[in-house]
Amino acid sequence: MSDGYRIEKDTMGEMRVPESALYGASTARAVDNFPIAHEPVPAVVIHAFGRLKAACAEANLALGKLDERRAAAIVEAANEVASGEHDDHFPVDVYQTGSGTSTNMNANEVIANLANQKLGLGLGAKGAEDAVHPNDHVNDGQSSNDTFPTAMHIAAACEIHGSLIPALDRLCEALDAKAEAWDAIVKIGRTHLMDATPIRVGQVFGGYAAQARFSATRAGRALARLLENLPIGGTAVGTGINTHPEFAAKVCDSLHAATGLDFEEAANHPEAQAAKDSFVEAHGELKAIAVALSKIANDIRLLGSGPRCSIFELTLPATQPGSSIMPGKVNPVICESMMQVVCRVVGNDSAVTMAGMGGVGSLFELNVAMPVMIDAFMESVKLLANASNVFVDKLLDGLEVNEERCRELIDQSLMMVTSLAPLVGYEKSAALAKEAFASGKTIRELCLEQKVLPPEELEAALEPTSMTRPHA
Known part of the structure; x- marks a missing residue:
């Protein structure tokens, strides 16, 4: 290490990585490639990746594809990611590769490095004997093409x-x-x-x-x-190339145990x-x-x-x-x-x-x-x-x-005349509304003045509450 950085490698060569970063070369390359929004993938998606990677390790252990020592370290590390303990180590921009490969590799690298620390091997130990590898172990049986959408x-x-x-x-x-x-x-x-x-x-x-x-x-x-x-x-x-036929079902079972939600494997993977x-x-x-x-x-x-x-x-x-x-x-x-x-x-x-x-x-x-x-x-x-x-x-x-304001506006409304239409007819009611508006009078005042109906019958027809319960 020098100048606060360490050198890590991926399949494209060497990359300088901040010495305290839990991620590796692939993530550093993505950070360099995508300075677009300067906003990382939402933290809840990263937490979902943690849950997913833990479930995948449990499935691979059950299927005999991962030894117990590595599986336990991966699960512990992934659960820390799921709980939000390491959000600062997921810097990849939203506007990255459209498959989310950079975020998947970010998760693989962080979880591998955490697991290797728990195994006493330290950061950047992916090539060491008995170390956890981000691709071979954390990503075993998976592709960015199915993990990123699953995390979604x-x-x-x-x-x-x-x-x-x-x-x-x-x-x-x-x-x-x-x-x-x-x-x-x-x-x-x-x-x-x-x-x-x-x-x-x-x-x-x-x-x-x-x-x-x-x-x-x-x-x-x-x-x-x-x-x-x-x-x-x-x-x-x-x-489903490079994965066990029972892998997805076991992952769904583990996710159910972790979240209480009934996740189901896609009925048609090409569509999904x-x-x-x-x-x-x-x-x-x-x-x-x-x-x-x-x-x-x-x-x-x-x-x-x-x-x-x-x-x-x-x-x-x-x-x-x-x-x-x-x-x-x-x-x-x-x-x-x-x-x-x-x-x-x-x-x-x-x-x-x-x-x-x-x-x-x-x-x-x-x-x-x-x-x-x-x-x-x-x-x-x-x-x-x-x-x-x-x-x-x-x-x-x-x-x-x-x-009080509600009562005031009801009394002023010309549409109180609606309840009179069955009694005096639509056209007579319309004429009353127009005359009331022109004269500035209420419907009640105008009808009493013109003796349109007997006062008791008029009062019953214009009673507001009964107009809201016409079938009571």
Whole structure:
């Protein structure tokens, strides 16, 4: 070693590697080749690689392809990678080789060096007798072409299961609670941004809760697509060359034991490696979730608009000053944050779709746009989960209904005339609405003045709550 570096070799020759780095020549070469985004592959994907390499070592041990001494060292090292202990040693850029080979070799080298340290052999010992070799042992029975996509499945499935679905369930529960608490409060409905017939606030928030509930279901469908099609065992082109026929099944069993998730070997390995349709479909579910969240967030910010000169049926929690020039202004910043998340997720859906497109990412026997695909996918999962939790904590928990404002707007609405149509006819009702608007009177005031109906019958017809329960 000299000047803080050591010399390591790969099949292309020597490379200078930082002396404290756990990776080797292949990783150093990739770092040199791809100074693009200066952002590494998401840490959750690296953690998934740790889980995968541990499972592969366990499978190879069970199949007699790896001795117990090396297997134990590899499993221990890989589990450290899975727990995030060595994230700083995974510097390869997202925008690298499209198969993710550089990241797979990064994992192989780090785990081999960690294993060799545990065996008392130190860094850079891959050629020594009894040492763990990154290709021959850590990568035994594997190819970057099946390990990187498998790590994609593991990372995405674990995060959807562990973060996104719980966040959406929590959002649904919070919205359900608001729907129940506010079910007796009536407000004016709106269609086409124009006044419509009354609706209970509980009905409105019950609709939002249903959207959140359906979103959790969609996340579950995305999870199912990721669990059922693991590429591991396909190796180079999906034929399974250089691997044991029982290898993939044993890897899936080990992954199940480690994660609790029911991963399944791909039914067709050429499809699992040549295409990424399951990821395109799964992210489509994420896009639908984003669309649902956009509706909830946008409605709430509009219903809270004001406070003096707009709707203001809701009071949103004041989380921060809203303006550097207008004193006392408070803005719907949590809703705005959610809307920006939606923009990013919809954009990520385009990236995932293009990365899976034939002639772009999916070419003959391999998809070659996997790193950008999983980077976009994992960002969407993270943003949707975090935004949902913040929406509950920073907005829903402190959200209030302005009941007086709701009553005021109901009384002013011309569409209260709708309940009169079965009694006096559609055309007469339309004429009343137009006259009320022109005169500045309410429907009730005009109908009483013109004695359209007996007062008791008119009062019953214009009672707002009954209009929200027409079949009660």
